[in-house]
Amino acid sequence: QVQLVESGGGLVQAGGSLRLSCAASGRTFTDYAMGWFRQAPGKEREFVARINRGGVPTAYADSVQGRFTISRDNARNTVYLQMNSLKPEDTAVYYCAADFGRLPVRDSNKYDYWGQGTQVTVSS
Numbered sequence: 001q002v003q004l005v006e007s008g009g010g011l012v013q014a015g016g017s018l019r020l021s022c023a024a025s026g027r028t029f030t031d032y033a034m035g036w037f038r039q040a041p042g043k044e045r046e047f048v049a050r051i052n053r054g055g056v057p058t059a060y061a062d063s064v065q066g067r068f069t070i071s072r073d074n075a076r077n078t079v080y081l082q083m084n085s086l087k088p089e090d091t092a093v094y095y096c097a098a099d100f101g102r103l104p105v106r107d108s109n110k111y112d113y114w115g116q117g118t119q120v121t122v123s124s
Contacts, residue, residue, distance in 0.1 A: 002026040002098045002113040009094060009118030012086055016122070020081040022096030022115055029077040033058075033099045036070060036081045037108055038092035038120075047106035048094070051079060058104040064090075086122045093117040 008020040022034070036048040049070035050059045057070050067086075072079040079096055097111035105111075 002032070004096050004098060004113055004115035006094065006096050006115045006118040009120045011121045011123065014086060014088055014122055014124050016086050017082070017084045018086065018120060020083065020094055020096075020118060020120070022079045022081075024077045024079070024098065029072075030054075030074055031100065032112070033101070033104075034070075034072060034079040035097045035099060035106075035111060036079075036094060037097060037111075038090075038094045039117075040089075040092040043092075045095070045108050047108065049081065050099075050104055050106065052104070059106060061106075083120070086120075088122045088124045091120060091122050093119050 003025045005023045030053050033052050035050040037045050039045040051057050051070045055072050067084050069082040095117045096115045098113040099111045
């Protein structure tokens, strides 16, 4: 079992920044890759970013490339999502997820454990 707890969400103006954190516990943190997803009201959950076990980002959604940065601190069992130049369309609940697989997948169905989510609201 893996437990994931997100934090760092909030309300920010367009152009601003936020850093999300996801603290993991349970299994050995370096046993799995981590991803961030988001879900806006009335929309399906969508992939945002993924990082491998060693801390190398392996994928970003086109919509966040160049603005968001995923990272992880394996000593702290924590993954981060630094979000810069935020836009109103980034408003969503953001989830972190753990994937024990080896392929750099973006499909949420391939992820094994999920956090409860943290709300990010970007005002125009």
